[in-house]
Each structure stands twice: as C-alpha cells, then as structure tokens.
Amino acid sequence: MREIAVTSNPGPPEDTAADTRVLGLFDGEHLPEPELQALVERGEAKPGLRKVAVAHEAAPGGGTRRVLIAGLGKREDFDGEAARVAAAVAAARARELGARSLSWALPDDGVEAALVEGTLLRLYSFDRYKPKRDEEEGGVESLEIAGAGVSEEATRRGQIAADSVNRARELQNLPSNVADPIFLAGRAQEIADAHESVEIELFDRDEIVRRGMGAFAAVARGTDAEPRLIVLRYRGGEQGPHLGYVGKAVTFDTGGISLKPGAKMAEMKFDMSGGAAVLESIDAIAKLALPVTITAVVPATENMPSGSAVKPGDIVTALNGKTIEINNTDAEGRLILADALTYAVEQGAERIVDLATLTGAIIVALGSTHAGLFANDDDWFAEVDAACTETGELGWRLPLHPETAKLVEGTYAELDNAPAGRKASSITAAHFLSNFVGEVPWVHMDIAGTAWELGRPYVGKGASGFGVRALVELARRAAGA
Numbered sequence: 208m209r210e211i212a213v214t215s216n217p218g219p220p221e222d223t224a225a226d227t228r229v230l231g232l233f234d235g236e237h238l239p240e241p242e243l244q245a246l247v248e249r250g251e252a253k254p255g256l257r258k259v260a261v262a263h264e265a266a267p268g269g270g271t272r273r274v275l276i277a278g279l280g281k282r283e284d285f286d287g288e289a290a291r292v293a294a295a296v297a298a299a300r301a302r303e304l305g306a307r308s309l310s311w312a313l314p315d316d317g318v319e320a321a322l323v324e325g326t327l328l329r330l331y332s333f334d335r336y337k338p339k340r341d342e343e344e345g346g347v348e349s350l351e352i353a354g355a356g357v358s359e360e361a362t363r364r365g366q367i368a369a370d371s372v373n374r375a376r377e378l379q380n381l382p383s384n385v386a387d388p389i390f391l392a393g394r395a396q397e398i399a400d401a402h403e404s405v406e407i408e409l410f411d412r413d414e415i416v417r418r419g420m421g422a423f424a425a426v427a428r429g430t431d432a433e434p435r436l437i438v439l440r441y442r443g444g445e446q447g448p449h450l451g452y453v454g455k456a457v458t459f460d461t462g463g464i465s466l467k468p469g470a471k472m473a474e475m476k477f478d479m480s481g482g483a484a485v486l487e488s489i490d491a492i493a494k495l496a497l498p499v500t501i502t503a504v505v506p507a508t509e510n511m512p513s514g515s516a517v518k519p520g521d522i523v524t525a526l527n528g529k530t531i532e533i534n535n536t537d538a539e540g541r542l543i544l545a546d547a548l549t550y551a552v553e554q555g556a557e558r559i560v561d562l563a564t565l566t567g568a569i570i571v572a573l574g575s576t577h578a579g580l581f582a583n584d585d586d587w588f589a590e591v592d593a594a595c596t597e598t599g600e601l602g603w604r605l606p607l608h609p610e611t612a613k614l615v616e617g618t619y620a621e622l623d624n625a626p627a628g629r630k631a632s633s634i635t636a637a638h639f640l641s642n643f644v645g646e647v648p649w650v651h652m653d654i655a656g657t658a659w660e661l662g663r664p665y666v667g668k669g670a671s672g673f674g675v676r677a678l679v680e681l682a683r684r685a686a687g688a
C-alpha cells in the first residue's frame with residue numbers, strides 16, 4: 208500500500224513547488240487570478256460541487272504549472288463532507304493528468320482534515336495482485352494544504368485517520384486465504400509493537416474454550432483455521448473514560464452448515480470489516496495520543512461447514528452464562544460478539560460501541576447511505592451519532608423495544624440466535640447482543656450496507672473502511688479534545 212506524504216504550508220498557495228495546484232471555487236465568488244477568473248466567466252470553470260476544470264499558469268520558477276479549479280458549491284453549504292467530495296474529484300483528475308505533487312489552497316477554515324481524507328481515500332487502490340497496472344499509472348506522491356492560517360494539527364489528524372482507513376480497506380480487500388484470523392492477530396501485534404501505549408492479548412482456540420467463551424468457540428469449531436480473540440489495550444492517560452470498541456471479524460462467512468447460496472458469497476471475505484475498523488482505529492488513536500483508555504476486542508474466525516461444525520439446534524453456553532440455541536449457523540456474528548462484548552464489560556469498559564457486518568436485512572432497510580444504529584442509552588447514542596455525522600460515516604437509529612426483545616427468547620435455551628420468520632431481523636440481532644452488555648451504555652453499528660459499496664466519491668464501490676474515522680472522532684470527543 209502506497210502512502211502519500213502530507214504537509215501543511217502556511218505560505219501563499221501560489222508560491223507552492225507542487226506540479227499541480229488546486230483552487231476551490233465557490234458559487235457566486237471570484238478567483239483572485241484574472242486569467243483563471245476569465246475561465247469562470249466563460250463558463251469553462253464551474254462552481255458546482257464535483258466540477259473540475261484544468262488550466263495552466265506561470266510557475267514561480269519559470270515554465271507553466273497545472274491548476275485545477277474545483278467547484279465547491281455554495282459557501283453556506285460547504286462542510287467537511289463537501290470538502291471530502293471536492294478533494295476526491297480533484298485527486299482523481301490530478302492522477303489522470305499524471306500529477307505527482309498536489310497543493311490544495313485551503314478554501315475555508317477547518318476543512319484541512321477533510322481535504323486530506325478526500326484525497327488520500329480516493330487515491331487508494333487495492334493493487335498488490337496487479338503490480339503492472341500500478342507501475343504504468345505512476346501516481347500522486349505528495350499533498351500539501353496551503354494558505355495562511357492552515358492548521359498543521361488538523362492536516363496531520365486527517366492524514367493519520369485516512370492512512371488508517373486505507374489500511375483497514377487493505378485488510379478488508381485481502382482474500383480470506385491471506386487475511387485469516389492469524390493474519391489479523393499479526394496486524395494487531397504490529398500495532399501493539401509500534402506504540403508503548405498499546406498492549407496486546409491473544410487467545411487461541413484452547414484459551415477461548417478454557418475461558419468459557421462457548422458462543423465464540425461454537426462458531427470456530429467448523430474451521431481448520433485457528434481462531435483468535437484479539438484484544439488491544441490502549442492507555443492514553445489516566446483521566447479519560449474507559450471505552451470498549453468491539454468489532455466482528457469473520458474472515459470468511461460461508462454460513463456454516465446453514466450454508467449461504469453461491470451468488471456473491473465471495474463478498475463474505477468482507478465479513479471482518481468491523482474488526483478491521485476497530486484495529487486500525489486504535490493505531491490512529493495511539494498516533495494521536497488521545498487521552499482515553501480503550502479496550503478493543505476483536506473475535507476473529509472463519510465460519511465453515513465441516514464434520515466438526517456446530518449444527519442447527521445445538522445449545523451452547525456463552526461467557527456470561529446465558530444459554531443459546533443456535534438455530535441458524537449463519538447468524539454467527541452475534542455469537543462471536545456475545546462473548547467479545549461480555550469480555551469488554553469484564554475488562555471494565557464504561558461505554559461500548561460495536562461494529563459488525565451483522566445482517567443482510569440492514570441493507571434492505573437502509574441501503575448504503577446509513578449504518579444501522581441501536582442503543583440502550585440515549586446520551587451515548589448521541590455521542591456516537593455526532594461522531595458519525597462529523598466524519599460522514601452516517602448512522603440511523605432503529606428501535607429496541609420490549610416486544611421485539613421477546614423474539615430472541617429461545618424454545619429450549621434462554622436465547623435463540625435466529626428467530627423464525629426473520630421479523631425485524633436487524634433489530635432482533637441487536638436485541639440478541641444487548642443480552643451481553645449488562646447495564647453498560649452501548650451502541651451497536653450494523654455496517655453490512657456500508658462496509659463496501661458505500662459509493663461515496665472518495666471511496667467508490669470497494670471496501671470503504673467504514674467506521675475507522677468515526678471511532679477516532681469518538682475517542683477525540685470522549686477525550687474532550
């Protein structure tokens with residue numbers, strides 16, 4: 208994965224040494240340079256968001272230099288999301304034109320991070336199995352945010368967040384024969400090794416069984432790939448709150464004995480997206496040294512059919528002692544999360560958020576624009592929702608209700624992992640999880656519709672890294688930064 212060097216430059220944007228300069232154009236406003244303003248008047252450069260015009264100007268050291276004029280829409284509508292979109296469109300055009308170095312003239316206060324994110328996310332591509340194409344394209348090597356008053360801190364924050372999103376996307380995109388639970392544990396180890404503030408704990412299959420994580424163990428029974436419970440502990444200071452970040456990491460979900468149909472099954476390599484987001488968010492949070500404590504818990508396993516696989520009707524006991532009737536082995540995410548959530552609570556997490564590609568039904572309900580959010584606490588929900596809005600990783604709350612809670616009661620055991628009829632099935636999945644958080648404020652994010660095919664201009668259709676930036680933002684808010 209290629210990383211782009213990012214800097215801030217408080218000097219005049221027109222003095223940049225970059226080979227390509229990007230100038231934003233707001234609706235109804237003028238560009239200071241008369242030759243460029245002439246293009247606006249002729250209608251060649253347009254102010255609408257997503258419009259880009261290509262021009263040239265005299266370079267400071269002689270010769271000419273490329274200028275992209277990027278439409279930003281109306282100034283009063285301009286926000287972080289608009290900045291990410293404009294930056295993504297400009298970055299794509301710059302790459303097409305063979306640009307190596309980009310300099311964005313900061314068009315408005317406070318959008319440094321968004322411009323960096325839009326650029327870096329758009330320029331990511333999963334090309335490690337297509338090395339030739341990579342060489343042919345060359346690519347953008349550096350990005351500068353230029354202008355008086357540019358914040359170095361915000362620029363750096365954008366870079367750290369975007370690099371972590373791209374690393375999560377790489378983990379998502381890697382096929383399951385490469386990115387298996389051991390591989391994810393290896394990446395977690397790298398993160399722990401890179402930061403004094405991060406410690407790691409890994410449980411293998413024996414330890415998962417020995418500790419009584421019967422729900423997680425049941426899912427892992429059918430696969431020859433070794434499962435791992437991955438725990439990262441981040442301590443950024445004594446004063447901040449103790450957060451619990453939990454992410455589903457099913458490195459491949461065949462459905463198990465309740466086998467999925469073949470169509471699109473290959474997409475189930477993405478069923479570890481929640482776990483990838485949690486792991487990479489910790490790397491970013493540690494780089495930013497945010498003053499919070501986080502226990503990150505990522506249960507990682509494949510879900511496979513085999514002679515040793517868990518079977519429909521089997522009853523298991525979870526770490527918190529609750530018994531579960533497994534009526535559909537394809538509802539495996541809630542099983543591994545059950546024990547991961549209990550573990551996060553046991554470790555002292557005071558507020559929990561989990562991310563999981565949990566239900567196909569959430570795609571039917573919300574599409575790819577919003578993740579489904581579920582909460583047992585309005586204040587914690589409001590904090591998570593605000594972080595999501597800030598980063599453009601939108602969520603929409605769905606209800607938990609005593610009537611739908613009843614649907615997850617089992618016939619032969621306390622809980623049923625897959626109530627018949629699939630009524631409100633994203634909601635019942637959330638109710639199932641709520642049985643494992645006790646009284647701790649908790650938000651569940653069902654990211655099945657947003658972890659890939661998000662379709663935003665800056666991430667396109669592949670893996671999106673959804674949730675990494677929201678988790679970083681959430682830690683920033685919790686730290687009062």
Ligand code: BES
Nearest residue numbers: 535537538540564565566567568625655
């Ligand atoms: N990983 C899937 C959910 C999913 C499906 C995510 C499609 C993204 C795209 C999950 O493990 C699953 O199979 N859920 C079942 C639950 C059902 C058996 C109660 C589902 O949604 O069909």
Ligand code: MN
Nearest residue numbers: 460537538539
């Ligand atoms: Mn499944």
Ligand code: ZN
Nearest residue numbers: 457460478540
């Ligand atoms: Zn799954």
